[in-house]
Amino acid sequence: MYIEAKGLVKQYGKRMILNNIDVSIQAHEIIAIIGPNGAGKSTMLEMLIGLQKPSSGTIWHWDTAYKGKIGVQLQAVPFFPGLSAMENLLLFASFYKKSISKEEAMKCLRICGIHDAAHTEAAKLSGGQQKRLAIAVAIIHEPTLLFLDEPTAALDPRNRQDIHNLMLELQQQGKTIVFTSHDMDEVHQLATRVLVIDQGKIIAAGEPAELCNKYDAASLTQLYMKLTREDECYA
């Protein structure tokens, strides 16, 4: 097991963002966190990776030096202006105290399907290329656990499919992946386990097929519609 969180609560004043969350992350899983906007997905993700502290509850990590062993792709693209994709990758590798050669960086860019744009300024890459570069940054230090926050948001179907293939390839290489998404087809295609979160609570968890059976839903989209509220949460 990589992470185990028990009784996680996050509260800002009277506003409850996360309410008594229990979650564990096992090796080699691809976990999808789904739920309406503002349901608490990103807050939960940020707590699991240690960016936010819970108001109460405990989070256990498999390694005290876990921060250097996880890879994270955030929704915003954190690339340095003026630097090429390759230069950004080398810089981020140095933050992990990892000295890599240009050949190794190019190999990582090739894995992510962005080697053709290695010398293009990161800010000038297309949306799909930037997402791929963000994933390259997340895996450059060979982490065992990957957190991807909406990795395919706003991408066209081809780019989306490429990133799906990349995620499956990374799982086959032994990596564990946790991702958030609003695309139920994507979740169905990739996830080995789904966490449905709404109003700060996990309202359902399990394998996609198992959940659909349990709630008598023909698809994950139908399941999502059944379980979540109509209005968006602005917690």
Add this chain to the structure above:
Amino acid sequence: MLKVQMRSMLVTSLRDKITLFYSLLLPIVLMFGLAIFFDNPEQQLHIICGVTAISTVFWGMQGIAFQVHWQRSRGVYKLLMLTPMPLMQFIAVMIVARTVIGVAMNWSIWLIGMLSFGMKLTAWSIGLTQLIIMIGTICFTSIGFVIANAARNEAQINMLSNLLQMPMIFMSSAFYSLDGAPAWVAFIGKLLPFEHYTNLISTMQSAGSSISILSLIVLVLYIMIAILIASITFRWDTNQLMLKSSTA
């Protein structure tokens, strides 16, 4: 590792065309425009030193404020929190890189001015000007960090920078004498770092002149206070101080 970081910070700063325009091209144009208009050598020297000082302020304050704000809003600091590298080490590398470029740029502006207008150069003034520009760059960069922490967006960075820069420049004797100005203007000017910075650059151009220790102390005090405030108010996330009203 440090080499990669330093190189990257130098490259990212040097490819920032807008800041380079404000900190290098504009001061040179301004310097030539003013110095040609005022053809008195004493006045020209005053202008060269004043323009060099203004360039330091623009590069130091606005440059770093925008850079820090950009990095924070893009989640760079969030990602850094998840790496073994201490955030403060990254910030120190950034300051050193910007100081190196700032010194090179401002010293070049000063040197271009001095050579173009036939001013007398001595080994003393060449060396010491570099040192003073370095102290000035660190001082205004530190103040820029405070601005970056206080501002929520680019508009606020502009507003806060102008709020500090304008009085500093207009209440200084960088371009004109304050002898005829109301006493309170001169007094406030002397409380601000810009007056002391221009004073240090100007005085060292005269042969045999000694450095104003008071001005040096004022700049060092400003550096210490600004670094202290910047480290206390530093936010690694844009919403860090607004979490109580943020969404999940």
